[in-house]
Amino acid sequence: MSDPSQNKSGPKRVRTIGPASFAPGQVGNYLSRLFEYGDLLLTLTHHRIRVRYKQSALGLAWALLQPLSLMLIYTVIFSVVTRIPSDGTPYAVFVYAALLPWTLFSTGLTSAVGGLVSHTHLITKVYFPREILPLSYVLAAIFDFLTASLVLAAMMAYYGIVPSVHIFWTIPILGLGVCVLTSLSLMLSAMQVWVRDIGIAMPLVLQLWMFATPVVYPLSAVPQWLRGYYILNPMTGVIENFRRVVLQNTAPDMPSLLASALFSVLMLPVAYLYFKQREATMADVI
Amino acid sequence: MDANVDLAVNKVSKRYRIAHEQAAGGGLAGRLRQMFGGGAKQEEFWAVREVSFNVHSGESVGIIGHNGAGKSTILKMLSGITTPTEGSIQVRGRLTALLEVGSGFHPELTGRENIFLSGSILGMRRREIHSKLDGIIDFAGVRDFIDVPVKRYSSGMYVRLGFSIAAHLHPDVLLLDEVLAVGDMAFQQKCQQRILELRDQGMTVVFISHDLQAVERVCTRTLVFDHGRIVFDGNTRDAITHYNSSGRFNASDRKGVSDKVRIQSVEFFEEGQPQPVNHLCTGDAVRARLGFQCDEALGRVFAELYFVGPDGQLQCTLSTREKLFDLPAGRHHLEFVLPQLALRPDLYRLDAVVTSERSPDPLEWLVGCASLQVNPGRYLSGVFFHPNQWSVISADAPVSFRR
Numbered sequence: 001m002s003d004p005s006q007n008k009s010g011p012k013r014v015r016t017i018g019p020a021s022f023a024p025g026q027v028g029n030y031l032s033r034l035f036e037y038g039d040l041l042l043t044l045t046h047h048r049i050r051v052r053y054k055q056s057a058l059g060l061a062w063a064l065l066q067p068l069s070l071m072l073i074y075t076v077i078f079s080v081v082t083r084i085p086s087d088g089t090p091y092a093v094f095v096y097a098a099l100l101p102w103t104l105f106s107t108g109l110t111s112a113v114g115g116l117v118s119h120t121h122l123i124t125k126v127y128f129p130r131e132i133l134p135l136s137y138v139l140a141a142i143f144d145f146l147t148a149s150l151v152l153a154a155m156m157a158y159y160g161i162v163p164s165v166h167i168f169w170t171i172p173i174l175g176l177g178v179c180v181l182t183s184l185s186l187m188l189s190a191m192q193v194w195v196r197d198i199g200i201a202m203p204l205v206l207q208l209w210m211f212a213t214p215v216v217y218p219l220s221a222v223p224q225w226l227r228g229y230y231i232l233n234p235m236t237g238v239i240e241n242f243r244r245v246v247l248q249n250t251a252p253d254m255p256s257l258l259a260s261a262l263f264s265v266l267m268l269p270v271a272y273l274y275f276k277q278r279e280a281t282m283a284d285v286i
Numbered sequence: 287m288d289a290n291v292d293l294a295v296n297k298v299s300k301r302y303r304i305a306h307e308q309a310a311g312g313g314l315a316g317r318l319r320q321m322f323g324g325g326a327k328q329e330e331f332w333a334v335r336e337v338s339f340n341v342h343s344g345e346s347v348g349i350i351g352h353n354g355a356g357k358s359t360i361l362k363m364l365s366g367i368t369t370p371t372e373g374s375i376q377v378r379g380r381l382t383a384l385l386e387v388g389s390g391f392h393p394e395l396t397g398r399e400n401i402f403l404s405g406s407i408l409g410m411r412r413r414e415i416h417s418k419l420d421g422i423i424d425f426a427g428v429r430d431f432i433d434v435p436v437k438r439y440s441s442g443m444y445v446r447l448g449f450s451i452a453a454h455l456h457p458d459v460l461l462l463d464e465v466l467a468v469g470d471m472a473f474q475q476k477c478q479q480r481i482l483e484l485r486d487q488g489m490t491v492v493f494i495s496h497d498l499q500a501v502e503r504v505c506t507r508t509l510v511f512d513h514g515r516i517v518f519d520g521n522t523r524d525a526i527t528h529y530n531s532s533g534r535f536n537a538s539d540r541k542g543v544s545d546k547v548r549i550q551s552v553e554f555f556e557e558g559q560p561q562p563v564n565h566l567c568t569g570d571a572v573r574a575r576l577g578f579q580c581d582e583a584l585g586r587v588f589a590e591l592y593f594v595g596p597d598g599q600l601q602c603t604l605s606t607r608e609k610l611f612d613l614p615a616g617r618h619h620l621e622f623v624l625p626q627l628a629l630r631p632d633l634y635r636l637d638a639v640v641t642s643e644r645s646p647d648p649l650e651w652l653v654g655c656a657s658l659q660v661n662p663g664r665y666l667s668g669v670f671f672h673p674n675q676w677s678v679i680s681a682d683a684p685v686s687f688r689r
Contacts, residue, residue, distance in 0.1 A: 012378045012379035012380075012458060013378070013379065014287060014376055014377065014378050015366075015376070015377045015381075016374055016375070016376050016377075017363065017364075017366050017369055017370065017374065017375040017376075017377065018369065018370065018373075018374040018375075019369055019370055019371055019372060019373075019374075020369050036409075037406075037409070039406050039410075039411045039412045040406040040407060040409075042412075043402055043403055043406040043412065044403075044406075047392065047395070047399075047403055050395070050399075051392060051394055051395070122389065122390055122407065123367075124367065125367070125385045125386050125389050126365075126367070126383070126385070126389045126390065126407055126408065127365045127366040127367050127383065128407060128409065280368065280369040281368060281369065282368075283362065283367045283368045284302065284368050
């Protein structure tokens with residue numbers, strides 16, 4: 001039994017609960033509250049990973065299976081059945097290097113979007129910063145990504161691909177990818193509480209989106225006149241450049257990278273504020 | 287906000303909108319209209335209206351009121367689960383709300399893993415949980431099962447573990463909603479004891495309950511809510527008296543098809559007492575009395591009184607359906623005699639109905655026209671108290687003990 005007086009020392013924080021609002025001035029408060037609940041975010045992420053594999057026979061192998069099986073299918077289709085340029089690298093490793101960040105994005109987004117409505121019971125009974133729910137799915141997807149990266153490393157060793165110093169670009173590139181993922185997760189998961197169509201549409205949208213992103217083909221295969229539109233897709237800059245710096249030992253393509261960065265800088269704060277505004281009355285409608 | 291105030295509630299109102307899907311028009315067009323806020327017909331109601339109160343540091347405050355009085359809504363706003371439509375609430379320090387036991391438990395995880403999960407959902411840090419782990423396990427009495435998935439737990443063990451986690455939180459302000467109404471009697475006692483301990487250590491407690499005895503034990507001051515407003519704020523004993531006397535007849539929601547007959551009162555009497563009451567104990571001898579006003583003779587009718595629990599489930603019906611009676615013009619009373627009240631302790635809503643033999647639609651149907659608080663009386667474990675007499679019959683000596 002701890003001594004309650006330990007809580008009473010020092011001035012206590014005062015929290016004000018008022019009507020829902022889109023309040024940019026509150027960002028500091030939101031973030032410090034999120035930080036207070038940091039342990040919950042970690043516990044929930046850990047829990048996602050544990051529960052997913054708890055009673056499954058293949059366990060952690062499932063994290064590898066998704067990108068691996070897609071890699072096999074696309075390799076058969078696009079390098080055996082028909083030929084697609086792969087910028088000089090073997091097609092299997094070429095497509096896997098793009099499927100890896102794409103899977104991070106698509107599984108992260110799919111699970112995060114359903115993250116609020118699948119926790120109705122918690123949302124109506126306990127207060128905690130709600131963004132923790134979609135964020136925990138994003139973190140779990142990052143964990144899966146890191147696991148599946150080992151396969152990429154093995155493939156690169158097999159094909160004798162030695163990365164150069166450009167490999168360090170992966171850190172800002174993935175950072176941008178996670179920003180894009182996080183902003184869309186926040187926005188769409190909050191919308192999903194009001195309009196359930198979003199979750200239903202996700203698989204279709206993500207499938208179309210994948211083919212509109214240079215995953216199974218290189219950006220260089222896209223006609224010049226289309227490229228301007230291509231880089232409006234924030235995932236183009238992430239996927240294409242991840243593959244470039246890992247496999248092709250070149251610097252990233254700056255226009256597309258900057259487009260992704262611009263998208264993140266604008267979207268992330270807007271998505272977060274939108275989420276916090278929606279959070280206020282979420283429990284009433286969920 | 288004064289330094290010694292932990293909770294300041296300032297002119298808080300909460301409006302809910304109930305969308306009527308029919309009114310928006312079916313199909314996609316209607317759905318779209320609804321989505322963008324135009325056209326959809328919505329009914330508004332204020333669950334809480336301009337409520338203000340302060341809770342001082344170390345105070346233990348009860349909130350009581352009939353169903354739908356706004357108690358749960360104010361609790362949800364205090365805890366931050368939802369926000370007010372108008373007004374503001376200020377909270378000093380760490381606040382934990384316990385609206386249910388075992389929040390966030392996952393059936394596949396072990397008891398130990400769930401302590402970490404549920405504890406962090408309730409706002410504890412991992413380090414803190416580590417240091418309290420043994421205390422939590424021992425208080426719940428589940429040490430032998432702590433590494434077993436909770437889906438294998440009995441419901442009693444589940445509830446004990448859930449409460450035990452909550453009992454080891456150390457917030458500055460603790461909000462409790464009906465949580466004492468779980469588990470067996472012995473565990474309930476233990477929970478109450480624990481809450482009293484926390485209170486005596488200086489924790490600020492806000493306790494919402496239908497169990498007036500528990501409120502009286504825990505709280506020094508109590509607020510009575512009615513129709514979203516505070517109608518009484520003062521010491522607990524006076525609040526309970528006020529609450530019990532405010533259960534007046536309420537004829538707002540009528541569903542009957544005729545104006546010829548009106549139910550004017552629904553009253554309960556303890557056997558031998560002339561004054562009506564609206565709180566009784568399980569096992570009491572009770573009379574329930576319906577008053578009618580009849581404008582013209584209605585022929586043969588029957589009357590019924592429904593007892594509806596807080597969850598909206600019909601618990602019991604008093605009915606004269608098996609034997610119709612004539613209802614001439616004028617004023618009448620119908621009296622049901624209940625030698626021993628079988629209802630379990632709870633708050634019941636009453637619906638009164640008069641139906642003619644000529645038509646299946648009730649002539650008069652009042653929904654929620656009165657309420658009845660049943661407090662613990664005769665020992666009861668299960669769904670209802672079965673009135674009984676007992677004796678010991680010995681085969682050897684023909685002596686019996688009767689009670």
